Amino acid sequence: MSAWLPTAPCTPRACVEPARTRAAVPRAVLRLTAVAVLLLAGIALVPAGHRLPAALVRAWCRWIVRAAGVRVRITGRAAPAGGLLLVANHVSWLDVPLLAAVRPARMVAKAEIRRWPVAGAVAAKAGVLFLERDRLRALPGAVARIAGALREGAAVAVFPEGSTWCGRARGPFRRAVFQAALDAGVPVQPVRIRYLAGGRTVSTAPAFVGEDTLLASVWRVASTRGLVAEAQVRPVLAPGGLPDRRALARAAEPGDAVPPAGGRKTTAHTKNMCAL
Template sequence: MSHPWFPTSPCGTGCLSGREDQVGPVRRWWRLTAVVLVVLASFLVLPVLALVGARGREWLVRQVFRSVLLTMGVRLEVSGGDGLAARGRGALVVNNHTSWLDIVAVNAVRPMRAVAKKDIASWPVLGWLVSAAGSVYVHREGLRSLAGTVARLTEVLRAGSMVNVTPEGTTWCGLTRGRFRPAMFQAAIDGGVPVLPVALRFRMRDGSATTAPAFIGDETIVDSVGRVAALRGLVLEVHVLDELAPGRAADRRELAAMAEAAVNTVLTPARTHQNALRAAETASLNQ
């Protein structure tokens, strides 16, 4: 049971439109089979990682994540990807959170460490890769572990690592979004490293928005993977935005708000939808 402090999303299966074009059953099962093959291949890569240098490890891990996207029929479109290039110093990379594909996309552009929920460690492929990258796990059972997580994250950033964080704290459907929680931004301030906002947006090949990739409600990772495997023409946009120096903000709350505003410059349509939803919820409560 999660502590009440931790964010929860109102998104559930009712947020899934189900109107997207789908591939046939043969293509769907081929994709799922191919993902299993990627799982097996990733385990074969493990001994090799200890034998190659940092660049070799990064290249191999990137290929695994890209293979996941390729086998699932997801087209990756990246803008500003140079912002994730090696920089010789740490950076806190923050993005909106919709799907398990978020982790795949960021690491397909640039493999990096992450702050992730503890249960992700048990996921097939992603769990192993995220753990192998030296991720910092956060427990949702209570607040006592939060200070230790921020302190550990600060150390990792100071050591020069780029670390991916999803400050919404949970997944949303993509049309609605959560606020960026400020806790992890304290690590960027304490570590003296910049924040690098990344906006992720899912759409279909015809340009229409989709909620199908969302990992929401009580569904399992297997349910979500199966739904993505059935989609025809899924596109995942990765927009790497300008970095934010920690000194530009008075505190972690302002830094979080600045990063959220930067992401919203890309996700304006989704934000408009969210404001409409909040207005409807407020109206219903006042009735």
Template sequence: MNAWAARSPCDPRCVAADAARAPAPRVLRRTAAFGRVVAGALAAPGRLGDPEVVRARAQAVLDALDVRLEHRGGTLGEPGPTGTLVVANHISWLDVIALLAVEPVTMLAKNQVGDWPLVGPLVKRAGTMFIDRDSLRELPGTVARIADRLRAGRSVMVFPQGVTWCYGTGGPFRRAAFQAALDAGAPVRPVTLDYFQRRDPTTVAAFVGEDDFARSLGRVIRAADLRVRVTVHRALPPAPGDRRALAARARAAVAGTPAPPARVPGIRRSAPPPVGLRTPDLWTPG
């Protein structure tokens, strides 16, 4: 891992150990339903190229797990000659499933996602773009690929934190993907992901640190009344400018904080503090 790689202080200790659990018979039904949905998707021939098929498959995964999807706001894409760069905070592997259930777009994900059991082959067949997030050498090529997709009218979804956090919006947004939006003259759509059990925020869906996918999936299957909220914010219009400022504006929209003031040449401002669930385990590196 290089010195510039994104890092998070979150690890499996941040995940709610006392989260409400579903009854055992319901857990067994969810496990069987999840297996059937994924097996059916993998058995279908070819790529999952049809957006409505992708959306239906993603929604079926959520339904099998009894994860309720709450969608606030409009579409992820923005009408216009280019695609839209969609940016969101990153908490869980469920983020990808929830976003595809709202609107299928091209996902940008780290290589390891493709190796996850069950879900990995599914997202591969949905047309996900995979990258090595620890390789600076690949970065210019990745930016160019994203810009090409945007120019071709395809919307691309990225998680600019570069790493998962237990809750909220921790750490800065990496700026490379925003350069692709500037190069393509594409709008940026901020999106906020939140997880709840009943009405309370929860970290039970978080997939952080050296967590194991099977353990994370098990927590989701056992969780009672789990809900994911996808809040789609107003798009930031395409305009030539500073990718640092664009990334900061997008992060502020995702976090629900005031947008930072415009940068003034010769004056340096400190980075905004992380926004989210503040607990010692979450915000202090372990």
């Protein structure tokens, strides 16, 4: 792994709280089964070349999140058509279907996913734009591919933090991907993702951070009661409305839990943020 890659200091031990109310094991297993059925249905359709209506894709993604036992709350609306860079903070594996429920888009993902069994082939068929994060020299080419997709009228979704955070702390948005929007002359639409429990209390239970395993994170979500996934769709940032990618990245950030100057956060600071 290259030293320039963004990393978050969030870890399951420091940041992820135990669930206050837990679902019974049979209910959690039923939730996981429902998620698996929905994913298998998607896998069956994508390789067959089906082009599903956007409304159905959004509904399917909502069903995936809801099947995991998490209610979905989306406020605001994404631009319905045309090239659009959709950017959001990154907390959980749930972020992907949640963001697609806002507007179906070509996701930007790390290149390692292309080599995963089954999932890699499905991701490639679905139009995922793979980014070789450990090769800095590959970055200009990746930005050019994203800009090309945007010029063709596609929506492209990306998590510019470059790493998952716990949800109570966050990282700065990396600037490179915003250059693609500037080059293509398309708007940027920020989305703020939060996971709530007990009304409006931010929950870190869905976080997928540090050395956490996907299986452990999935089980934690399925066995936690009362979770709400909230996506706040912010107004679009028009192309040319800001002078450069640095200003565009800053304008797109969620605006809370801002890291210290320099964009770095110590583990102690993260623990303090998670205690808020």
